[in-house]
Amino acid sequence: xxxxxxxxxxxxxxxxxxxxxxxxxxxxxxxxxxxxxxxxxxxxxxxxxxxxxxxxxxxxxxxxxxxxxxxxxxxxxxxxxxxxxxxxx
Amino acid sequence: xxxxxxxxxxxxxxxxxxxxxxxxxxxxxxxxxxxxxxxxxxxxxxxxxxxxxxxxxxxxxxxxxxxxxxxxxxxxxxxxxxxxxxxxxxxxxxxxxxxxxxxxxxxxxxxxxxxxxxxxxxxxxxxxxxxxxxxxxxxxxxxxxxxxxxxxxxxxxxxxxxxxxxxxxxxxxxxxxxxxxxxxxxxxxxxxxxxxxxxxxxxxxxxxxxxxxxxxxxxxxxxxxxxxxxxxxxxxxxxxxxxxxxxxxxxxxxxxxxxxxxxxxxxxxxxxxxxxxxxxxxxxxxxxxxxxxxxxxxxxxxxxxxxxxxxxxxxxxxxxxxxxxxxxxxxxxxxxxxxxxxxxxxxxxxxxxxxxxxxxxxxxxxxxxxxxxxxxxxxxxxxxxxxxxxxxxxxxxxxxxxxxxxxxxxxxxxxxxxxxxxxxxxxxxxxxxxxxxxxxxxxxxxxxxxxx
Numbered sequence: 001x002x003x004x005x006x007x008x009x010x011x012x013x014x015x016x017x018x019x020x021x022x023x024x025x026x027x028x029x030x031x032x033x034x035x036x037x038x039x040x041x042x043x044x045x046x047x048x049x050x051x052x053x054x055x056x057x058x059x060x061x062x063x064x065x066x067x068x069x070x071x072x073x074x075x076x077x078x079x080x081x082x083x084x085x086x087x088x089x
Numbered sequence: 090x091x092x093x094x095x096x097x098x099x100x101x102x103x104x105x106x107x108x109x110x111x112x113x114x115x116x117x118x119x120x121x122x123x124x125x126x127x128x129x130x131x132x133x134x135x136x137x138x139x140x141x142x143x144x145x146x147x148x149x150x151x152x153x154x155x156x157x158x159x160x161x162x163x164x165x166x167x168x169x170x171x172x173x174x175x176x177x178x179x180x181x182x183x184x185x186x187x188x189x190x191x192x193x194x195x196x197x198x199x200x201x202x203x204x205x206x207x208x209x210x211x212x213x214x215x216x217x218x219x220x221x222x223x224x225x226x227x228x229x230x231x232x233x234x235x236x237x238x239x240x241x242x243x244x245x246x247x248x249x250x251x252x253x254x255x256x257x258x259x260x261x262x263x264x265x266x267x268x269x270x271x272x273x274x275x276x277x278x279x280x281x282x283x284x285x286x287x288x289x290x291x292x293x294x295x296x297x298x299x300x301x302x303x304x305x306x307x308x309x310x311x312x313x314x315x316x317x318x319x320x321x322x323x324x325x326x327x328x329x330x331x332x333x334x335x336x337x338x339x340x341x342x343x344x345x346x347x348x349x350x351x352x353x354x355x356x357x358x359x360x361x362x363x364x365x366x367x368x369x370x371x372x373x374x375x376x377x378x379x380x381x382x383x384x385x386x387x388x389x390x391x392x393x394x395x396x397x398x399x400x401x402x403x404x405x406x407x408x409x410x411x412x413x414x415x416x417x418x419x420x421x422x423x424x425x426x427x428x429x430x431x432x433x434x435x436x437x438x439x440x441x442x443x444x445x446x447x448x449x450x451x452x453x454x455x456x457x458x459x460x461x462x463x464x465x466x467x468x469x470x471x472x473x474x475x476x477x478x479x480x481x482x483x484x485x486x487x488x489x490x491x492x493x494x495x496x497x498x499x500x501x502x503x504x505x506x507x508x509x510x511x512x513x514x515x516x517x518x519x520x521x522x523x524x525x526x527x528x529x530x531x532x533x534x535x536x537x538x539x540x541x
Binding site: 004006008034036038043045057058061076077078079080081082083084085086087089 | 091092093095096097098099100154155156157158338341342344345409
């Protein structure tokens with residue numbers, strides 16, 4: 001299963017490090033990263049592969065959300081099918 | 090990788106514009122639960138519902154977690170109870186409603202629909218017992234919803250049932266008077282009721298349906314409104330296209346959730362209901378979409394045309410996005426559940442007469458409308474008759490969910506709480522319909538040629 005991780009918030013040092021530390025800990029492979037500044041906001045989307053993930057999805061989601069709170073950004077993880085279904089015929 | 094902007098668009102829809110899946114509703118046939126003993130029938134009903142829907146809430150929550158899209162309600166619809174209960178010798182079906190309530194609580198759903206009867210052409214033995222049981226059943230249960238079909242295009246309108254429903258609604262309002270007559274918020278009177286509706290209070294599992302199915306109702310008025318904010322001042326053509334494209338995306342999310350829920354529960358997928366279902370929350374209102382189109386306040390002249398365009402464009406966009414579309418599909422206009430509608434009533438721009446006109450082009454009918462508690466039963470019956478006539482003549486579903494709030498009058502408000510919202514009391518005609526309603530009998534089925 002693949003998923004998108006989205007990170008939105010004020011730009012600051014260490015955002016990618018904060019996210020990837022959680023991912024590395026649980027054997028989640030990053031396939032692609034895309035980031036931009038939307039007005040004053042930092043927005044990053046990561047495509048990740050959860051095949052070899054060492055914890056269940058709900059726990060990963062909670063750990064990412066906690067990491068986000070520590071960094072001061074919003075971090076969400078969602079199954080990739082939601083995006084592909086909504087934006088393609 | 091999927092287009093970055095598309096990903097951000099979806100996230101924005103969910104986070105800021107209140108995109109959600111309004112309901113996953115599991116339809117369950119109870120046809121095999123009939124029994125000459127009411128007690129035995131109720132045990133079969135409880136066992137079947139709790140077994141079939143055992144995993145419904147958990148699966149709904151799993152999907153919500155994985156896809157990151159809120160699924161607000163998990164619900165159950167069952168075969169119209171009059172059909173099941175009348176095999177028994179029972180003379181009241183209140184106990185059947187209590188069984189439904191207990192089963193719903195056991196599996197954790199928030200509503201169960203199907204305390205229903207289809208009486209468009211006349212009453213069978215059990216239909217009459219069910220109707221008489223409604224006020225007490227709705228007063229003594231929390232989660233049970235009731236619906237009665239009193240008319241259809243093929244058979245006309247059963248005016249005896251319309252008359253009875255006026256009285257039953259008044260009784261229901263009285264028995265739940267401590268809570269602003271909330272029992273009436275769980276009761277719909279339909280014409281041309283659909284058998285696969287996932288939305289409450291009108292959901293029931295039709296006899297033509299499979300053993301069990303998954304139906305999904307989508308939402309997203311906020312998403313449509315935000316999309317229209319980007320085409321301010323553009324022509325109607327541009328507006329219709331914008332709504333269609335937005336509806337397509339929203340419906341695709343619904344289709345995905347329906348497909349997943351169906352696979353995980355091992356229950357066939359039924360339909361996606363392409364509905365714009367509002368909530369009392371700011372930014373989740375159908376009325377505000379109409380105002381975004383250029384109307385100063387919902388209910389002013391032009392509202393019916395605006396709603397017609399919206400309803401049609403939602404259907405056109407949604408139909409291609411789902412493999413099976415059904416239910417009530419369109420825009421809902423429940424007054425108490427829509428922040429913009431409530432504001433429009435308070436501002437004096439929206440009244441019952443205009444709402445009635447709007448129901449000619451929306452997906453259902455007069456929905457969640459509070460009227461003075463001293464409104465005569467015959468006036469309520471006449472309101473139902475008017476709505477049923479609109480549905481029967483125009484070959485569409487119409488419904489009435491009206492609450493004569495006991496002890497309240499014009500200027501007051503009824504507070505139902507949660508998704509049911511707050512309803513300002515609306516004025517009804519002060520002139521009597523008594524002699525019209527008391528005639529009884531049936532209004533014949535309409536001719537469907539010579540359309541003018």
